[in-house]
Amino acid sequence: MTLTAFETAPLYTGADWDYDKVRRVYDAIEKVALGEMGLDCYTNQIEVITSEQMLDAYSSIGMPLFYKHWSFGKHFARDEAMYRKGQRGLAYEIVINSNPCISYIMEENTMTMQTLVIAHAAFGHNHFFKNNYLFQQWTDADGILDYLSFAKAYITHCEERYGHAMVERVLDAAHALMNHGVHRYPRRRGPDLRNEAKRARERLEHAEATFNDLWRTVPTKTGGPSPLTDRDRRRTLLELPEENILYFLEKKAPRLQGWQREILRIVRHVAQYFYPQRQTKVMNEGCATYCHYRILSTLHERGALTDGAWMEAMHSHTNVVFQPEFDDRRYGGINPYALGFAMMQDIERIATQPTQEDRYWFPDLAGRGDAMGALRDAWTNFRDESFILQYLSPALIRKFRLFHVADDARDPEMKVAAIHDERGYRAVRQALARQYDIAWAEADIQIVDVDLVGDRKLILEHHVMNQILLEEEEARSVMQHLADLWGYEIVLAEVETAGGTPLRRINVSPRVVLGGG
Amino acid sequence: MFTIVDRRLNPSGKSLANRQRFLRRAKEQVMRAVRDASAKRGIRDIDMGGDIAISPDGIREPTLRRSSTGGQRDYVVPGNKEFLSGDKIKRPPQGGGGAGGNQGSDDGDGQDEFRFVLSREEFIDLFLEDLELPDLAKRKLAVTDAMDWHRGGYSVAGSPTNLNLVRTMRNSLARRMALHRPTGDEIKALRQEIDDLERTGRDRERLEQARLELSEALKRTQRIPYIDPVDVRYNRFAATPRPAAQAVMFCLMDVSGSMTEHMKDLAKRFYMLLYLFLSRRYKHVDVVFIRHTHRAAEVDEETFFYSAETGGTVVSTALEEMARVIKERYPPAEWNIYAAQASDGDNALSDNTKTAQLMTDAILPDCQYYAYLEVGQEGMMPGLPYGGGPRETDLWRTYKQINAGGALAMRRVTERKEIYPVFRELFAKDKAGQPAEVRA
Numbered sequence: 021m022t023l024t025a026f027e028t029a030p031l032y033t034g035a036d037w038d039y040d041k042v043r044r045v046y047d048a049i050e051k052v053a054l055g056e057m058g059l060d061c062y063t064n065q066i067e068v069i070t071s072e073q074m075l076d077a078y079s080s081i082g083m084p085l086f087y088k089h090w091s092f093g094k095h096f097a098r099d100e101a102m103y104r105k106g107q108r109g110l111a112y113e114i115v116i117n118s119n120p121c122i123s124y125i126m127e128e129n130t131m132t133m134q135t136l137v138i139a140h141a142a143f144g145h146n147h148f149f150k151n152n153y154l155f156q157q158w159t160d161a162d163g164i165l166d167y168l169s170f171a172k173a174y175i176t177h178c179e180e181r182y183g184h185a186m187v188e189r190v191l192d193a194a195h196a197l198m199n200h201g202v203h204r205y206p207r208r209r210g211p212d213l214r215n216e217a218k219r220a221r222e223r224l225e226h227a228e229a230t231f232n233d234l235w236r237t238v239p240t241k242t243g244g245p246s247p248l249t250d251r252d253r254r255r256t257l258l259e260l261p262e263e264n265i266l267y268f269l270e271k272k273a274p275r276l277q278g279w280q281r282e283i284l285r286i287v288r289h290v291a292q293y294f295y296p297q298r299q300t301k302v303m304n305e306g307c308a309t310y311c312h313y314r315i316l317s318t319l320h321e322r323g324a325l326t327d328g329a330w331m332e333a334m335h336s337h338t339n340v341v342f343q344p345e346f347d348d349r350r351y352g353g354i355n356p357y358a359l360g361f362a363m364m365q366d367i368e369r370i371a372t373q374p375t376q377e378d379r380y381w382f383p384d385l386a387g388r389g390d391a392m393g394a395l396r397d398a399w400t401n402f403r404d405e406s407f408i409l410q411y412l413s414p415a416l417i418r419k420f421r422l423f424h425v426a427d428d429a430r431d432p433e434m435k436v437a438a439i440h441d442e443r444g445y446r447a448v449r450q451a452l453a454r455q456y457d458i459a460w461a462e463a464d465i466q467i468v469d470v471d472l473v474g475d476r477k478l479i480l481e482h483h484v485m486n487q488i489l490l491e492e493e494e495a496r497s498v499m500q501h502l503a504d505l506w507g508y509e510i511v512l513a514e515v516e517t518a519g520g521t522p523l524r525r526i527n528v529s530p531r532v533v534l535g536g537g
Numbered sequence: 538m539f540t541i542v543d544r545r546l547n548p549s550g551k552s553l554a555n556r557q558r559f560l561r562r563a564k565e566q567v568m569r570a571v572r573d574a575s576a577k578r579g580i581r582d583i584d585m586g587g588d589i590a591i592s593p594d595g596i597r598e599p600t601l602r603r604s605s606t607g608g609q610r611d612y613v614v615p616g617n618k619e620f621l622s623g624d625k626i627k628r629p630p631q632g633g634g635g636a637g638g639n640q641g642s643d644d645g646d647g648q649d650e651f652r653f654v655l656s657r658e659e660f661i662d663l664f665l666e667d668l669e670l671p672d673l674a675k676r677k678l679a680v681t682d683a684m685d686w687h688r689g690g691y692s693v694a695g696s697p698t699n700l701n702l703v704r705t706m707r708n709s710l711a712r713r714m715a716l717h718r719p720t721g722d723e724i725k726a727l728r729q730e731i732d733d734l735e736r737t738g739r740d741r742e743r744l745e746q747a748r749l750e751l752s753e754a755l756k757r758t759q760r761i762p763y764i765d766p767v768d769v770r771y772n773r774f775a776a777t778p779r780p781a782a783q784a785v786m787f788c789l790m791d792v793s794g795s796m797t798e799h800m801k802d803l804a805k806r807f808y809m810l811l812y813l814f815l816s817r818r819y820k821h822v823d824v825v826f827i828r829h830t831h832r833a834a835e836v837d838e839e840t841f842f843y844s845a846e847t848g849g850t851v852v853s854t855a856l857e858e859m860a861r862v863i864k865e866r867y868p869p870a871e872w873n874i875y876a877a878q879a880s881d882g883d884n885a886l887s888d889n890t891k892t893a894q895l896m897t898d899a900i901l902p903d904c905q906y907y908a909y910l911e912v913g914q915e916g917m918m919p920g921l922p923y924g925g926g927p928r929e930t931d932l933w934r935t936y937k938q939i940n941a942g943g944a945l946a947m948r949r950v951t952e953r954k955e956i957y958p959v960f961r962e963l964f965a966k967d968k969a970g971q972p973a974e975v976r977a
Contacts, residue, residue, distance in 0.1 A: 065542060073545070090563075093557070097653035124544075188558070451611045455613055498600065
């Protein structure tokens with residue numbers, strides 16, 4: 021395009037923002053983002069809020085409306101105390117995966133910060149939300165705000181009707197189990213009558229078409245096919261094993277009342293809504309950071325941003341993507357912004373200026389030329405774990421000087437298993453990808469059986485991986501909540517994944533029966 | 538396309554409900570923390586908010602997580618400088634940086650206390666939470682005086698200023714429709730038609746009929762009024778008795794030479810607590826300062842606490858002054874009267890009878906509560922609990938004989954730190970007998 025050739029006047033000067041400037045900047049950014057980078061976004065809704073409202077938004081996990089619970093008050097109190105003391109700054113933005121996509125900008129920010137935030141949230145995150153397969157599969161951006169408003173009203177109604185204490189208990193219990201209230205795979209549809217009838221007809225037709233009277237004369241084993249055991253039948257009936265504990269309770273807990281089931285369902289839906297975000301931290305932030313960097317640098321090149329504004333933006337940008345090394349006092353794990361941004365830039369580099377090594381490692385990607393296309397592709401089809409496994413290049417491993425440490429509690433010392441060398445790249449990459457695999461990081465806990473004829477004891481199993489047991493005290497309190505919801509005794513058995521050796525059992529009886537009756 | 542919405546003017550405090558739930562949840566811990574904090578504070582700062590640290594016990598949010606110790610783990614960390622694969626590294630101390638850093642940081646709260654900030658109101662609410670005003674004999678008296686007017690439906694009679702237009706017009710409309718009163722439009726249309734017919738001159742029959750219809754309609758309009766007296770509604774106001782929501786607090790203090798600065802300081806602290814407490818319970822609290830030596834006078838706060846005076850000690854003068862102020866400005870029917878007297882216990886011997894007389898006849902019947910605080914010299918043994926033993930002061934002895942059935946409370950204080958416990962003792966909920974209704 022010839023547009024890049026001529027210089028444009030700066031979109032704004034000075035630090036103060038007003039609606040006019042925001043509008044101008046938005047239009048300029050939109051031109052770059054949609055026109056040149058080919059992003060595909062939900063309609064944007066930008067909301068101006070105060071710092072206090074930002075704190076409010078924090079406490080209700082970023083959502084503009086949410087039901088009431090003391091734990092949000094607790095988080096608010098802590099965030100507020102830390103913010104007032106200056107121990108922690110506020111996030112520059114919050115963006116919500118909804119349609120229209122809502123992003124908050126704070127009134128205290130300078131115009132440059134607003135520009136940065138709009139590019140970052142309203143385009144970067146927005147594109148990611150709209151296109152990533154996990155969000156597509158698991159969240160409903162059109163309906164979430166309506167659902168939350170329903171949830172809020174419903175829980176308020178329950179509080180009025182059944183009392184704060186009762187509702188609080190159910191919510192406490194549900195929150196404790198929240199991480200185990202998500203479906204990780206699309207569920208099997210229940211049989212429906214029409215399909216069943218069709219299948220029966222087909223089976224009959226097949227039997228008629230292939231009828232052979234000789235089969236009648238073949239001797240059968242006495243007693244017929246091996247009968248199902250009681251346990252098998254029970255497990256089929258209850259659709260066990262089930263890893264979505266909240267779902268199981270909602271559908272099968274014997275003593276819960278309707279409203280309590282509905283509350284479990286609300287918490288479950290919220291957990292499910294946030295499930296993709298937990299799996300795409302690096303990619304989501306990487307995508308947004310890459311977008312704001314690319315958009316702002318394009319604007320700056322064309323003279324639409326003054327040098328001062330560009331310096332200010334870069335100051336924030338570098339703060340955000342700073343990665344301290346492991347022996348640094350500031351080190352607190354790998355910074356998803358830093359890793360994500362570096363990987364996105366790396367993909368761009370590989371696509372446009374590959375080295376020999378890149379050609380060997382990424383034959384499909386190297387030299388492909390269309391960097392944006394490659395990036396959009398990655399943003400659509402991966403989550404953190406698979407993204408790292410696919411795209412972390414040796415060059416980047418060297419840049420970050422990543423190394424893999426294996427720590428076995430039985431040995432007196434830890435061992436460096438792999439470093440950034442020819443032998444280590446794959447191992448480092450695999451280990452890092454695994455760090456971002458939620459299925460790996462979270463305990464694998466399933467409901468395996470219920471003693472239906474006896475005392476209705478609910479039996480759960482934790483499949484212990486790498487000999488890492490659950491935090492006992494916490495597990496006990498969570499099981500206590502679970503027992504209160506279930507209404508009968510709970511057994512959590514921790515067993516070795518390979519071999520099934522039992523390691524520990526936690527038995528809990530209900531304290532109060534929430535369901536009553 | 539995008540929209541930009543200004544949310545800055547939205548009502549703030551969206552998370553207030555969450556905060557209340559949180560405070561309710563953590564009440565026990567917060568109360569304990571407030572007690573501890575208030576013990577360290579000066580009375581002057583008692584009504585400030587502040588940092589509170591509570592143990593995270595009751596407010597834990599447990600989740601099922603894998604233990605942070607034991608087992609086999611893999612970390613990938615940035616910043617390798619010297620390691621080769623196969624090297625052995627010492628385990629970093631738990632919680633420190635190093636390779637275990639990402640592990641150590643995942644449980645932020647551990648054993649730490651949970652810190653947050655309480656606002657001033659929250660602090661005072663908790664601080665005074667289980668205290669109750671002793672509501673004694675005068676409770677019944679005090680509720681009847683003033684009337685509050687508020688809206689109470691509609692009535693068919695009233696003054697024109699209270700006319701409710703909406704109701705009236707609604708009734709009028711319904712009646713007009715029910716009785717088929719011709720509307721203005723209908724009449725206008727008829728007139729128009731007649732006009733047209735007259736001008737054109739054709740269809741005389743219709744013209745006749747239209748004229749007839751018009752006169753009929755006009756007659757009907759006159760018979761059925763637009764607004765009939767039966768339509769009219771007035772706003773009705775109902776009166777409810779308003780409980781007395783104002784209180785006056787009398788501070789009486791002996792300022793004779795025998796009262797040291799320390800004693801005055803003790804007294805002041807007690808008055809401030811009482812003021813704080815009353816102002817939580819009543820919309821309006823007046824404070825009257827009366828100091829006395831052998832003469833009594835109503836003074837302002839500054840003079841009360843800080844100006845010296847010499848003379849003997851005659852308590853009855855202060856009581857007389859108080860009785861006078863009550864009579865002049867605070868009719869007991871409208872005011873809840875509280876009094877706190879601080880003294881070192883001296884009184885002129887000849888005055889004791891008169892004092893007792895005044896108390897029983899004039900002061901106590903008017904007072905909701907009369908607290909007598911006997912302040913002692915610093916370091917003096919508080920060993921004479923409640924005035925027992927050989928060194929009972931004149932005033933203490935006098936008041937003890939009065940025995941006003943609860944309206945008079947007496948305590949002895951010598952140390953600053955005793956002020957708050959004594960105050961609590963005086964106003965503790967169970968002490969107040971029945972759950973007294975709060976008139977605020």
